[in-house]
Amino acid sequence: MSPHDRPLREPADIPAELAQARRTIDNIDAALVHLLAERFACTKRVGVLKAEKNLPPADPEREARQITRLRGLADDSGLDPVFAEKFLRFIVDEVIRHHEAIAVEVRGDEANSGETK
Template structure:
């Protein structure tokens, strides 16, 4: 029998306990994802600074294409929808490029200023 609950007040205690256990796991995974993304962005900030110093373009379409294919393959192996994985990576890539463009702009601005 399936019932619709808006809360957990009338839920079977065993079901509630299992739900809480699963949600705690989800919360831990979410925290790990955030920390991994933070580490990734620390690395991409360094890449952005290196590109700015050497006047390289913020985007590298060939690498992006390779990374998308790589991530799609990893997603398939992990039983994750490859289209979702590609959308996720495209979102991250767009943010990285935005950061690289900002770093390049800041680099040009600082080069154009003179010390007092």
């Protein structure tokens, strides 16, 4: 466990309920960071697989289906679907940038090893 996993220390003079709510927020933020780290580790692998198979970095058709699904999940759970879509778009755009960089790297490696596809 990293020392950053612990919730932040709050001043002693703040109301107990506010301090408790902030501990919960800190735990949720920690979980979000862990989840994003896992997601990016997984998408990195996908980027390598796609580059090796000469597939494009972005898959707009899959993205459209993910957006529809997440908007539905957001609606069901009381989260603003517009926000859910923006949040997914933000993450996916970053993933696509990673995939473009991975594709350049893999192509370079192939050129250096004299491999053809």
